[in-house]
Amino acid sequence: MYSSFSKYFAEMIGTLMLVLIGCGSAIIAGHEIGPLGIALTFGFTLMALTYVLGPISGGHINPAITLGLAFRKRFDVKLIIPYIFFQLVGSIIGGYLLYIIATGQTGFVADVFGANGYGEHSPSHYNPISCAVTDISITALLVFVTLSSISSGFAKGFGGLAIGVTFIGIYLFSIPITNGSANFARSIGTAAFANKWAVEQLGFFALTSLGGAVLGSFFHYLIYSNEK
Numbered sequence: 001m002y003s004s005f006s007k008y009f010a011e012m013i014g015t016l017m018l019v020l021i022g023c024g025s026a027i028i029a030g031h032e033i034g035p036l037g038i039a040l041t042f043g044f045t046l047m048a049l050t051y052v053l054g055p056i057s058g059g060h061i062n063p064a065i066t067l068g069l070a071f072r073k074r075f076d077v078k079l080i081i082p083y084i085f086f087q088l089v090g091s092i093i094g095g096y097l098l099y100i101i102a103t104g105q106t107g108f109v110a111d112v113f114g115a116n117g118y119g120e121h122s123p124s125h126y127n128p129i130s131c132a133v134t135d136i137s138i139t140a141l142l143v144f145v146t147l148s149s150i151s152s153g154f155a156k157g158f159g160g161l162a163i164g165v166t167f168i169g170i171y172l173f174s175i176p177i178t179n180g181s182a183n184f185a186r187s188i189g190t191a192a193f194a195n196k197w198a199v200e201q202l203g204f205f206a207l208t209s210l211g212g213a214v215l216g217s218f219f220h221y222l223i224y225s226n227e228k
Contacts, residue, residue, distance in 0.1 A: 002056050004082075010057040011083055012090035014049045018061055019094030019189035021045045023114040026179075027102055027190075039171035042180070047164025054160065062183040063087055064213040068143035071217035074150065084185075091189030099193040114190040115198035116181045116205050124176045131178045132208050138170040138182040139212020140219065147220040184209035 002010075025033060025041035033041070046061065053059040058075070060066045063084045069075035102108050112121075118131035126134075145166045149159030171180040181187050187205040191198035 004079075007057040007079075008082055008086040010053045011060060012086040012093075014053045014057075014059060014061040015087045015090035015185045015189070016094035016097075017049060018042070018045055018183075019091045019186055020098050023095070023186065023190050024098050024101070026114045027098060035172060035175045038175065038180070039168045042171050043164045043166075043168030046167045047160050050160035050163050057083075059160075061087065061185070062142070063185055064139045064143055064183065064209045064216070065146050067210065067213040068147060068217040068220075071214065072147055072220055074147065087185040088188055091185040092192050095189035095193050098190075110193055111195055112179075113194035113198070114179060115194040115201075116179045116187045116191070117198065117201055118178065118204060121197055121201065122177060123179055126177045128204070132204070132211075134174050134177045135181050135205060135208035136211040136215060138174050139209055140216035142166055142170060142182050143213050143216025144219045147217065148224070151220075151224050178205075181205055181209070182212065 022038075022042040022045050026038045030038055049061055050059040053061070058069070060069070060083060066075065066080055066083045066087070070077050070080050099110060099113070102113075103110065115121075116135075117123075118126065118128045122131055142163070145162055146159075148154060149162050167182070170182050174180045174182070184202075184206050187209075188202060191202050
């Protein structure tokens with residue numbers, strides 16, 4: 001058994017690396033690799049972290065996953081707050097490290113800084129309703145896949161692959177709409193170092209993340225309610 005400290009530290013480091021590498025691919029290399037490259041970077045990074053950290057903390061790296069697991073009684077509710085706290089701390093540290101790296105280039109301005117946005121701050125200017133439906137849907141899908149991957153009958157050892165591939169699809173779909181989220185920790189990690197509007201819109205993505213966690217766990221309940 002791993003200690004509580006090991007679990008919390010694993011969640012912090014995992015979220016830190018997802019923000020640093022995933023968001024870094026968009027902020028630093030996005031003009032070269034495009035949306036496909038960004039989505040692949042996020043997906044492969046999450047896949048690797050899931051396999052590496054899964055045995056320690058469960059490899060949540062996402063408040064919505066923590067909540068979804070708790071809703072389906074696959075996670076101790078007493079650990080919800082510390083898990084989410086360390087996820088958010090890790091995301092902010094990851095965002096700060098990315099900020100240090102990015103501002104090392106002459107002329108770099110931390111404007112959007114990969115932050116999630118809706119309305120005029122959506123990459124393709126989608127309205128709040130479109131952005132809300134998008135983020136709730138993709139978060140629900142990620143939560144549902146994650147819960148399914150630990151359900152009886154799922155092919156052992158393929159959970160990380162399923163989650164990583166799902167994340168790639170999620171980002172290919174949602175980058176033009178919200179800049180890709182499905183993870184409130186990822187949202188706060190970049191918003192903290194972007195323009196003021198990004199922080200002002202964080203509440204929106206906190207609510208869509210919660211909505212996605214509820215919806216994804218509900219879908220899992222409907223399908224796996226008779227699971228032994």
